[in-house]
Amino acid sequence: xxxxxxxxxxxxxxxxxxxxxxxxxxxxxxxxxxxxxxxxxxxxxxxxxxxxxxxxxxxxxxxxxxxxxxxxxxxxxxxxxxxxxxxxxxxxxxxxxxxxxxx
Amino acid sequence: xxxxxxxxxxxxxxxxxxxxxxxxxxxxxxxxxxxxxxxxxxxxxxxxxxxxxxxxxxxxxxxxxxxxxxxxxxxxxxxxxxxxxxxxxxxxxxxxxxxxxxxxxxxxxxxxxxxxxxxxxxxxxxxxxxxxxxxxxxxxxxxxxxxxxxxxxxxxxxxxxxxxxxxxxxxxxxxxxxxxxxxxxxxxxxxxxxxxxxxxxxxxxxxxxxxxxxxxxxxxxxxxxxxxxxxxxxxxxxxxxxxxxxxxxxxxxxxxxxxxxxxxxxxxxxxxxxxxxxxxxxxxxxxxxxxxxxxxxxxxxxxxxxxxxxxxxxxxxxxxxxxxxxxxxxxxxxxxxxxxxxxxxxxxxxxxxxxxxxxxxxxxxxxxxxxxxxxxxxxxxxxxxxxxxxxxxxxxxxxxxxxxxxxxxxxxxxxxxxxxxxxxxxxxxxxxxxxxxxxxxxxxxxxxxxxxxxxxxxxxxxxxxxxxxxxxxxxxxxxxxxxxxxxxxxxxxxxxxxxxxxxxxxxxxxxxxxxxxxxxxxxxxxxxxxxxxxxxxxxxxxxxxxxxxxxxxxxxxxxxxxxxxxxxxxxxxxxxxxxxxxxxxxxxxxxxxxxxxxxxxxxxxxxxxxxxxxxxxxxxxxxxxxxxxxxxxxxxxxxxxxxxxxxxxxxxxxxxxxxxxxxxxxxxxxxxxxxxxxxxxxxxxxxxxxxxxxxxxxxxxxxxxxxxxxxxxxxxxxxxxxxxxxxxxxxxxxxxxxxxxxxxxxxxxxxxxxxxxxxxxxxxxxxxxxxxxxxxxxxxxxxxxxxxxxxxxxxxxxxxxxxxxxxxxxxxxxxxxxxxxxxxxxxxxxxxxxx
Numbered sequence: 001x002x003x004x005x006x007x008x009x010x011x012x013x014x015x016x017x018x019x020x021x022x023x024x025x026x027x028x029x030x031x032x033x034x035x036x037x038x039x040x041x042x043x044x045x046x047x048x049x050x051x052x053x054x055x056x057x058x059x060x061x062x063x064x065x066x067x068x069x070x071x072x073x074x075x076x077x078x079x080x081x082x083x084x085x086x087x088x089x090x091x092x093x094x095x096x097x098x099x100x101x102x103x
Numbered sequence: 104x105x106x107x108x109x110x111x112x113x114x115x116x117x118x119x120x121x122x123x124x125x126x127x128x129x130x131x132x133x134x135x136x137x138x139x140x141x142x143x144x145x146x147x148x149x150x151x152x153x154x155x156x157x158x159x160x161x162x163x164x165x166x167x168x169x170x171x172x173x174x175x176x177x178x179x180x181x182x183x184x185x186x187x188x189x190x191x192x193x194x195x196x197x198x199x200x201x202x203x204x205x206x207x208x209x210x211x212x213x214x215x216x217x218x219x220x221x222x223x224x225x226x227x228x229x230x231x232x233x234x235x236x237x238x239x240x241x242x243x244x245x246x247x248x249x250x251x252x253x254x255x256x257x258x259x260x261x262x263x264x265x266x267x268x269x270x271x272x273x274x275x276x277x278x279x280x281x282x283x284x285x286x287x288x289x290x291x292x293x294x295x296x297x298x299x300x301x302x303x304x305x306x307x308x309x310x311x312x313x314x315x316x317x318x319x320x321x322x323x324x325x326x327x328x329x330x331x332x333x334x335x336x337x338x339x340x341x342x343x344x345x346x347x348x349x350x351x352x353x354x355x356x357x358x359x360x361x362x363x364x365x366x367x368x369x370x371x372x373x374x375x376x377x378x379x380x381x382x383x384x385x386x387x388x389x390x391x392x393x394x395x396x397x398x399x400x401x402x403x404x405x406x407x408x409x410x411x412x413x414x415x416x417x418x419x420x421x422x423x424x425x426x427x428x429x430x431x432x433x434x435x436x437x438x439x440x441x442x443x444x445x446x447x448x449x450x451x452x453x454x455x456x457x458x459x460x461x462x463x464x465x466x467x468x469x470x471x472x473x474x475x476x477x478x479x480x481x482x483x484x485x486x487x488x489x490x491x492x493x494x495x496x497x498x499x500x501x502x503x504x505x506x507x508x509x510x511x512x513x514x515x516x517x518x519x520x521x522x523x524x525x526x527x528x529x530x531x532x533x534x535x536x537x538x539x540x541x542x543x544x545x546x547x548x549x550x551x552x553x554x555x556x557x558x559x560x561x562x563x564x565x566x567x568x569x570x571x572x573x574x575x576x577x578x579x580x581x582x583x584x585x586x587x588x589x590x591x592x593x594x595x596x597x598x599x600x601x602x603x604x605x606x607x608x609x610x611x612x613x614x615x616x617x618x619x620x621x622x623x624x625x626x627x628x629x630x631x632x633x634x635x636x637x638x639x640x641x642x643x644x645x646x647x648x649x650x651x652x653x654x655x656x657x658x659x660x661x662x663x664x665x666x667x668x669x670x671x672x673x674x675x676x677x678x679x680x681x682x683x684x685x686x687x688x689x690x691x692x693x694x695x696x697x698x699x700x701x702x703x704x705x706x707x708x709x710x711x712x713x714x715x716x717x718x719x720x721x722x723x724x725x726x727x728x729x730x731x732x733x734x735x736x737x738x739x740x741x742x743x744x745x746x747x748x749x750x751x752x753x754x755x756x757x758x759x760x761x762x763x764x765x766x767x768x769x770x771x772x773x774x775x776x777x778x779x780x781x782x783x784x785x786x787x788x789x790x791x792x793x794x795x796x797x798x799x800x801x802x803x804x805x806x807x808x809x810x811x812x813x814x815x816x817x818x819x820x821x822x823x824x825x826x827x828x829x830x831x832x833x834x835x836x837x838x839x840x841x842x843x844x845x846x847x848x849x850x851x852x853x854x855x856x857x858x859x860x861x862x863x864x865x866x867x868x869x870x871x872x873x874x875x876x877x878x879x880x881x882x883x884x885x886x887x888x889x890x891x892x893x894x895x896x897x898x899x900x901x902x903x904x905x906x907x908x909x910x911x912x913x914x915x916x917x918x919x920x921x922x923x924x925x926x927x928x929x930x931x932x933x934x935x936x937x938x
């Protein structure tokens with residue numbers, strides 16, 4: 001089952017940046033890469049719950065602002081020697097409109 | 104867990120993708136499955152994974168193993184499995200065709216047909232060929248050299264023969280008292296054999312040691328039970344079928360059951376010679392590692408480059424990097440030769456040597472000798488540069504000396520302490536410790552909780568050679584970096600001679616260029632954006648990494664403050680949001696208090712804000728200001744608005760920027776005060792606020808030499824005296840305490856301001872990003888700063904003018920921009936709320 005919601009226009013998210021979608025339970029960070037791909041992951045680093053939305057986006061990765069863990073935006077998994085995973089949500093852009101699947 | 108991206112948008116796929124698919128991949132064949140060659144292949148796969156179909160020939164039935172750790176295998180400290188670098192499955196995973204084992208030795212290269220043929224008739228075509236055949240041990244052609252029980256020390260097979268001998272025989276003789284010979288001797292002795300070392304001259308390891316340290320080494324080894332025959336020339340190896348003794352030229356002889364020849368290596372170049380490639384002492388290559396046939400490359404111990412051949416791993420890896428770059432058609436790197444260092448891998452003996460340690464009429468020497476403690480240190484200098492070093496007994500400064508040699512740094516400012524080593528190591532509780540004496544569970548990296556044992560394990564099992572590799576595998580020294588020196592020591596003590604100290608450290612993994620090269624290009628090619636730099640300097644990654652993005656964003660702006668645009672997405676969150684992120688994701692707010700002075704109105708405004716926004720903690724900072732902690736990001740602009748209305752601005756307490764000017768009350772109130780330190784502090788803060796720096800930057804003004812404002816541990820400190828002002832630079836009170844250097848004395852406040860502006864601007868344009876003034880001053884030397892700021896009035900005025908010009912653009916309150924002028928509003932609001 002899917003539960004797609006519209007988030008906003010692609011232009012509202014800075015390139016190599018992120019915006020936050022707030023839900024009742026947790027926040028979701030929606031990322032826009034340098035090539036205008038979008039990804040959505042739970043806004044909590046598997047390490048110490050740092051807000052990934054506040055990190056630096058490079059390639060299809062984000063580096064957490066708290067302790068420099070690097071998380072893959074595609075899989076939600078920590079890269080390099082670190083181990084851990086954060087939730088990933090499907091995301092898409094249609095006619096400039098960004099949607100994510102909360103299911 | 105499923106992820107998806109916007110595949111529907113073709114526009115943003117790589118423009119190269121289609122072209123690559125349709126082009127036939129070129130064929131790369133490598134001869135020799137050893138460390139230098141495989142390092143080249145690994146580098147190549149990293150930067151151009153789809154460019155070649157790779158085929159590898161090796162005549163040993165193994166994957167690629169770490170040959171330099173054969174000594175520990177012989178000594179029983181490690182097993183063969185421990186030292187494998189590329190296992191058989193690795194080749195499969197990386198789509199590399201491996202022909203390894205008997206019959207796979209190549210015996211013909213056909214340069215016309217571009218094919219290679221192995222002994223068993225296997226033929227492969229190539230577009231590019233890489234010869235990495237390494238070297239073979241030199242066997243002295245004395246009578247009897249081909250008897251059973253006479254071997255070299257080169258590969259796994261030799262180690263096996265030696266280990267077998269330890270079970271059945273008692274006495275081994277090693278011919279050759281060089282590095283490898285002594286390591287072999289030590290290994291055999293560990294297995295309980297009686298070992299004699301035969302050496303042609305009177306000093307052991309004479310290519311690495313002078314007579315004093317060679318003698319000390321011999322004494323230590325004799326204490327361990329090793330026998331020596333010095334100045335002895337082997338005339339004949341005797342025995343009936345199997346070796347039973349050695350006769351020397353002077354007529355004496357000894358009995359032995361095994362002879363290990365360790366008298367040097369010879370490049371394997373017969374194959375290349377047969378193919379008509381130009382060879383002298385090795386296969387001759389140019390600076391891009393190409394032979395006289397440009398389709399054929401060569402790396403490793405088989406090559407001769409600019410007249411030199413190399414037998415250590417570090418230079419081979421430098422060659423590998425250049426070769427891989429050239430194969431990937433990213434022809435930016437040149438190999439320009441290497442300075443090498445040596446460290447003996449024998450337990451209990453600490454010995455380090457590097458460079459030219461003999462010297463000549465134009466060199467000078469510094470020597471320290473303490474026979475009782477078994478310490479010896481000799482440094483050789485030419486024109487105030489370190490060109491060679493021999494250390495015995497205590498080698499922990501080896502890495503530092505080696506770095507000084509390779510960087511060619513002028514050491515005149517540290518002559519007095521050079522010999523005693525450096526306070527260069529990590530200071531987190533174990534600054535001066537000796538790494539060998541630490542137990543495996545000693546914590547090395549306090550930030551990430553990494554112990555010595557973790558690092559050792561990673562180095563040997565993962566086959567790591569560089570600081571960067573250790574950082575990415577273990578995180579050790581990857582945070583605050585204060586333990587970097589200790590990690591380098593562990594690398595050095597584990598790998599010995601083969602620890603790779605990069606010559607000019609690249610900025611990050613996205614480029615081979617150093618900070619200096621990048622800044623030079625930004626200036627001379629007028630690069631005003633991060634993208635300009637990446638394009639102009641062939642960056643290897645599409646949009647960089649956090650390290651280079653932050654550095655480049657700073658560098659382009661510091662060079663071109665009028666033209667360069669700031670890229671907020673390449674700033675750390677604190678500088679992007681103009682507040683300091685806390686561990687729970689909330690932020691802190693610290694308004695500026697000029698020169699540490701405040702007023703009832705300001706205090707009232709802060710108190711009002713604290714109540715209105717239910718601030719959890721109000722704290723006095725170390726920089727004479729008041730901090731408000733636990734603020735939600737959304738309300739930051741509102742708080743700033745309230746503070747702006749009371750006349751306060753950002754304190755930049757979150758940035759690589761000028762932070763505070765700390766003052767005492769000076770002669771306004773204090774009975775000892777000599778000048779008005781508070782007013783001067785305010786003036787300095789008005790001059791310097793809102794300036795971005797390579798790292799945080801703190802100032803202080805003390806009203807008298809009692810120095811209550813602690814000006815001598817600041818980046819720029821002023822100590823007022825009766826006759827004027829002492830200007831101090833390069834102090835630090837953080838990870839490692841460093842007292843300032845006195846720059847000069849001046850008479851007026853105007854001069855203080857001018858020197859301050861000039862010093863800051865010089866620092867901003869010269870230091871590496873994230874380098875504080877303290878390490879910068881130590882790196883470039885105080886005299887260089889004196890020459891620029893004190894002795895050269897024109898330069899001082901030039902730098903001060905540039906500073907003032909940049910400040911005109913920079914001195915805008917970022918809080919007001921965001922609280923009242925709508926700048927970056929997306930930063931503080933969520934894009935959507937779902938309930």
